[in-house]
């Protein structure tokens with residue numbers, strides 16, 4: 001067996017905030033007690049577990065005994081087979097109950113860390129990385145960005161992105177630099193171009209890339225293995241830390257047409273699995289495969305980053321969500337689904353979302369693409385279809401001449417028309433997400449694309465996460481509104 005490569009020292013990426021952050025002295029004392037349970041502790045002001053008004057927690061969860069457990073769960077409704085995961089003060093699960101409900105280690109319960117490490121071992125190759133539990137990906141990303149952001153730094157991200165994350169870092173002085181994205185995800189050549197031509201007058205060259213490789217939100221794009229390798233190679237050459245935000249990893253699909261009973265193909269190889277330096281920080285969540293209200297996920301990172309993250313957690317959110325940790329420990333433990341059952345569930349979930357995707361695409365073809373005013377690619381993962389609206393076919397579409405200075409200026413009225421389309425949908429009872437809400441917040445002075453981002457915002461994001469009834473009701477409205485919108489010349493009906 002060949003030994004795993006040693007990670008390189010990446011501490012120069014840490015922010016002044018991170019370096020200035022001290023260890024929470026109270027947490028240090030708690031750790032002494034946790035590591036030596038025989039010590040008599042008069043140290044901590046935690047409520048004693050005998051006063052928690054909870055004797056037992058029963059989670060009644062779907063059975064994963066069938067081949068397609070999600071289909072069974074949906075079709076049988078209240079009579080679908082279930083299993084009870086019970087954690088009680090009165091049996092051997094007492095320790096789990098008491099420790100999960102107490103103030104805990106910032107990294108998470110040791111049992112929960114074991115569970116997510118087992119998930120990592122099954123789906124990724126990351127022998128040297130370590131895990132930290134989080135309150136979901138939003139929590140994880142904002143913490144990682146703060147761990148790395150020196151005010152005035154420039155960070156890279158997909159030009160259309162899950163904007164709340166970059167916005168949070170903007171408030172910490174990060175300037176975002178958009179990288180072009182197409183139907184195959186982030187374009188490596190564009191990443192390289194930005195880094196190779198970086199003007200030092202703009203400050204330090206970007207040292208962090210935030211990206212979503214599978215079923216990217218909002219574009220639905222998935223990076224091919226080849227692009228992943230190219231991106232990692234560029235990250236090595238330009239010393240970039242990659243924040244791999246991958247909430248849709250477990251929602252990957254086959255091509256349309258195949259009737260999925262169960263997803264059998266391999267899940268895509270993550271950027272984490274390519275990482276030999278320790279420069280990929282991978283962010284996972286239970287939000288899309290269990291329930292978002294669990295507020296539970298995990299970071300997989302270089303041990304040095306783990307240490308700083310735990311320090312941060314110890315001085316902020318304290319520890320991950322106790323009830324959620326009990327659920328995953330029991331669910332993946334010997335009395336629950338175990339890892340094999342978890343795999344069956346997520347593969348069956350893939351099949352369910354694939355059916356939803358194909359259902360939405362069929363409606364889209366019938367009612368929207370047929371208008372000749374919009375088109376969409378087939379997403380290989382995630383929850384979204386990125387609909388391109390052919391604004392240039394609109395009777396009031398205007399393309400202004402380049403301004404004399406040659407600087408990038410808004411050359412079309414795409415934003416105005418897309419706003420009108422959004423309003424027209426609302427007036428007809430349909431809400432869609434306009435691409436404008438996903439634009440990476442970046443300084444327009446440095447937008448050196450052939451056309452400015454506003455001119456490329458002729459997209460809307462439509463989700464297939466909802467019910468078939470919602471899709472069947474909504475897509476015909478979109479088709480109708482598009483037809484009326486492209487026929488009429490007045491801004492509102």
Ligand SMILES: Cc1ncc(COP(=O)(O)O)c(C=O)c1O
Nearest residue numbers: 136137138162212217285287292
């Ligand atoms: C790309 C992306 N990152 C992060 C999140 C937030 O995930 P969580 O619920 O785990 O905080 C979402 C949720 O929609 C998302 O699409």
